Amino acid sequence: MQSLGVNVIFDGNNLIRLGEGLWVTMRIAFSSALFSMVLGVFAGIAMSARFKPLRLLMRLYLETVRITPVLVLLFLLYFSLSKIFYLSLSAETVAILVFSFWGTAEMGDIARGAVASIPLHQRESGLALGMGPAQLYAYILIPQAARRLLPAGINLVTRLIKTTALVSLIGEVDVLKVGQQIIEHASLLRNPMAPLWVYALIFLLYFAVCYPVALLSRRLENKWRN
Amino acid sequence: MDLDYAFMLKYAPHFAGAALTALRLAFWGIAFSCLLGLACCLFRFYRTPALGRIAGAYIELSRNTPLLVQLFFLYFGLPKAGIFLEAEQCAVLGLSFLGGGYMAEAFRSGFEAVSRVQIEAGLSLGLGRAQLVARVILPQAFAVAVPALAANVIFLIKETSIFSVLALEDPTFLAKDLIGMYYNTSEALLLLVLTYLAVLLPLSLFLNRLEKRVRHAEFGR
Secondary structure, three states: OOOOOHHHOEEEEHHHHHHHHOOOOOHHHHHHHHHHHHHHHHHHHHHOOOOHHHHHHHHHHHHHHHHHHHHHHHHHHHHHHHHHOOOOHHHHHHHHHHHHHHHHHHHHHHHHHHHOOOOOHHHHHHEEEEEHHHHHHHHHHHHHOOOOOOHHHHHHHHHHHHHHHHHHHHOOOOOHHHHHHHHHHHHHOOOOOHHHHHHHHHHHHHHHHHHHHHHHHHHHHHHHOO | OOOOOHHHHHHHHHHHHHHHHHHHHHHHHHHHHHHHHHHHHHHHHHOOOOOHHHHHHHHHHOOOHHHHHHHHHHHHHHHHOOOOOHHHHHHHHHHHHHHHHHHHHHHHHHHHHHHHHHHHHHHHOOOOHHHHHHHHHHHHHHHHHHHHHHHHHHHHHHHHHHHHHHOOOHHHHHHHHHHHOOOOOHHHHHHHHHHHHHHHHHHHHHHHHHHHHHHHHHHHH
16 A cells, blocks of 8 residues: 555654544534524524514524635634724634634524524414413424424534634644645655545545435434424 | 734735636536536436435435535545545535536426426427427526526635635635734724625515515416
8 A cells, every 4th residue: 555655644743634624623612502592593683573672683693604615704803802902802703703603694594494494373372272472382392393493503603613624724634634734744755645635534524524414304304394 | 903904905806816716616606507407406306216215315425415524525535545636626615516516406496397288298299308408497497596596606605815825815715814914803804894795785685575576477477
């Protein structure tokens, strides 16, 4: 295998370093996912509020996030905070802030859609049975909304994991950045094949993480379809 | 915060040019994505032996990996295996690879919405397989899939911001370049946001109207 250069993956502690990089990636993805899910439910409630100015404001927030590429949001926060507010945040903090900002908007829209998809007669039947608002939410609305919310929410997690690859562009040492460091070091050791194997491995690593999550989302969706 | 307006005016045309570069690459990427997506969807719909399986695996692979890693593999990895691609070719190829999976899923949702009755009615009229697809299934499937396809178009155009890593002069690359050269961070970033706004806001509104029109046709009102 020496001539193929595939040994670059197993040299020294390269595998452990890639694992550490993957851990950074996962840490960012899952903390952003957690914030997005919790804040997103509140955003969803605000998006379906009766008060029109609030709804407009949330609509503006959602459209802004949808129209700006995440990479641009990352640059915006990472470079301008220090320049304008003399505030220096670590790349990881900036990444979690940006992904949560983006994820909250997306999750909010999912939550709004989930609540809107419950037929009106469900709420009215509950009221007719003499349920109070708390009972209505606990026994009728939330269980039904959750079945639509959860699969879409888990799907958002795979999108978050994939998007974390961008953090290497603002200097965070995630799995991709570790890969680049390994490639640079291998080129010093005259292993020209390193980029092929390292990038292929990272490609498969992302797939190995995202695919099970995507499968889970699809299975829940099929299970709860009706 | 004071902005250097002269600087912004001077570089605004550069951003317009960079946006055109990104849009040109996005156009080819989206066109190939649609073709690839439709082909994959048809293979899966008809359960074509082997090809249906391959299409299924490809859809999962493209939807569950980041474009950035796909581009790095194409641009830095493949040359080591003897396959040399220009940066622009990599960009279009990467975007098509990513988009194909998403477009296939969008088409699938449309195909699944065409009712069995429609297909059987077509068959009983004596339509051949190709006629059935072209005249019965596709027009109806397309109408249902339009919102998902439109969302994918916006998504893929936004993904072009990642092309900057291949040193292609898209708006994101230009902004980073200007920040590096002149330290006019606020101005460059503001121009960058405005560029995407100018491209995506009209497009998003146009696609919204298109969706409404197609939906209108669907209900036949």
